[in-house]
Amino acid sequence: MARVVVDVMPKPEILDPQGQAVANALPRLGFDGITSVRQGKHFELEVADDVDDATLAKIAETFLANPVIEDWVVRRVEA
Amino acid sequence: MRVGVITFPGTLDDVDAARAVQYAGGEAVKLWHADHDLKDVDAVIVPGGFSYGDYLRCGAIARFAPVMQEVIDAARKGMPVLGICNGFQILCEAHLLPGALIRNHKLHFVCRDQWLKVENNATAWTSRYDQGAEILVPLKSGEGGYQADQSTLDELEGEGRVVFRYVGENPNGSRNDIAGITSANGRIVGLMPHPEHAIDALTGPTDDGLGMFLSLVDAVVTA
Numbered sequence: 001m002a003r004v005v006v007d008v009m010p011k012p013e014i015l016d017p018q019g020q021a022v023a024n025a026l027p028r029l030g031f032d033g034i035t036s037v038r039q040g041k042h043f044e045l046e047v048a049d050d051v052d053d054a055t056l057a058k059i060a061e062t063f064l065a066n067p068v069i070e071d072w073v074v075r076r077v078e079a
Numbered sequence: 080m081r082v083g084v085i086t087f088p089g090t091l092d093d094v095d096a097a098r099a100v101q102y103a104g105g106e107a108v109k110l111w112h113a114d115h116d117l118k119d120v121d122a123v124i125v126p127g128g129f130s131y132g133d134y135l136r137c138g139a140i141a142r143f144a145p146v147m148q149e150v151i152d153a154a155r156k157g158m159p160v161l162g163i164c165n166g167f168q169i170l171c172e173a174h175l176l177p178g179a180l181i182r183n184h185k186l187h188f189v190c191r192d193q194w195l196k197v198e199n200n201a202t203a204w205t206s207r208y209d210q211g212a213e214i215l216v217p218l219k220s221g222e223g224g225y226q227a228d229q230s231t232l233d234e235l236e237g238e239g240r241v242v243f244r245y246v247g248e249n250p251n252g253s254r255n256d257i258a259g260i261t262s263a264n265g266r267i268v269g270l271m272p273h274p275e276h277a278i279d280a281l282t283g284p285t286d287d288g289l290g291m292f293l294s295l296v297d298a299v300v301t302a
Contacts, residue, residue: 010181014226015252017182063143066136066172068179069226 004047004056008065008072009040040070080105080299083120085150085166087112087141091128092163092275099275100124103292105299112144121299122159122203123150125166127219127273137180137222138168147173159203159295160267164220167259167269176260176269177235178227183220184252192284193218193272194246195258199239202265203298207290213246214287216277218258223271225253225260235260243270 010016016038023037043064047056056074065072082100084107086093097107108120112130117123130141141147147169154160154175162170170176183189194215197208208214227235232254235241243259251271259270274288 013228014181015184015224017184017186017224017252021186063139064135066139066179068171068177068228069181 002047002049003077004045004074005077006043006045006056006060006064006072006074007040008043008060008070009038011069011071014069080122080296081108081118081120082106082295083108083110083117083123085110085112085123085125085146087128087130087144089129089132090126090165092126092273093128095273095275096124096126096163099278099289099292102278102289103296105292105296110146112141112146114146115149117146117149117153122161122295123153124275125150125160125162125169126275127164127166130165130169133165133222136168136172137165138170138172141165141169142172151175154262154267157264157266159298161204161291161295162267162269163273163275164223164271167271168222170267170269175267176262177231178225178260180222180271181224181226181252182222183224183250188219188221189223189250190217190219191250192216193250193258195243195272196246197242198244199242199261199265201239202242202261202268202294204261204268204291204294205242206297207294214274214277214290215285216272216274216288217284218250218272220251220271223251223253225251225255225257225271227254238263242268243272 019037019039100107197212245256277283277288
C-alpha cells in the first residue's frame with residue numbers, strides 16, 4: 001500500500017469567496033499581515049501497489065477536481 | 080409524450096417537476112438514479128436538491144450515477160434535457176453544458192423570487208416565450224455562481240446560448256449575469272432558478288415557469 005495525496009485548489013482567476021471570507025475574518029481576530037487566503041481540498045488515498053500514476057491522474061482529473069474551475073497536484077508520500 | 084424526472088438520494092424538487100410536466104399535458108415518468116434505462120421517455124428533467132449531499136462538489140457524484148450515463152448518451156443523440164438548480168450543476172459536471180457553478184459571491188444561500196430575461200426563445204424549452212420577455216420565478220441556491228473561462232463565455236454569447244439572464248442585482252456573482260444556458264443544438268438547457276415552482280399562481284409567485292414545460296411538449300409533439 002502507498003499513500004497518495006491530491007491537493008485541489010480553485011484556479012487563480014476563479015473567485016474564491018470562502019477564502020476571501022477567511023482572509024477578511026483574520027484581522028477581526030487580531031491576526032494582521034495575512035494578505036490573501038485561498039481555500040481548497042486535500043485528499044489522502046490509500047492505494048494498492050499496482051495502481052499506476054496514469055490511473056491516479058485520471059482519478060484526480062475526472063472526479064476529485066473539476067478542471068473548469070480547479071487545479072490539482074497528485075503526489076505519492078511516505079505513509 | 081413521456082418526460083422522465085430523475086430522483087437521486089437528496090433530490091428535493093422531483094415532485095414539483097413531475098407536477099409541472101402534468102400541468103403542461105405530459106406524462107411524468109419516475110427515473111431512479113440506479114436505473115440503467117430511460118423507460119422510453121421523450122425527454123428528461125434533472126431536478127433540484129442536494130444529490131448525494133453535495134459531497135465533493137455539487138453534482139460531482141450524481142454525474143456518475145447509472146441513469147446519468149443513459150441521459151448523457153441520449154442527450155448526445157438530441158433528446159431534450161432540462162437541468163434545474165442542482166440539475167444544472169449535474170449537467171455541467173457531466174460536460175453536457177460548459178462551465179461550472181461555484182459558491183455564491185456573498186456566501187449566503189439566496190432564496191427569493193427572481194426576475195429573469197429570456198435571451199433565447201429558440202431552444203426546445205423556451206419556444207413559448209417572447210424574445211426579451213421578463214419572467215418571475217423562485218431562486219434558491221447556495222452555489223449558483225456561473226463560471227467559465229473567457230473563451231467559453233465569448234462562445235456562449237456569440238452563439239446566443241445564454242438562455243436566461245438575471246434582471247437587476249446579480250444574486251450570486253454569475254459571470255455576465257448568466258442564469259441559464261443551452262447546448263449548441265438548443266436541446267439541453269440548464270438554469271439555477273426554478274420554473275417548476277412557478278406554474279400556478281396558487282402555489283408560486285406566478286405561472287411564468289409553465290412556459291418551459293409547454294415549450295417542451297411543443298418540441299416533442301412537432302418532432
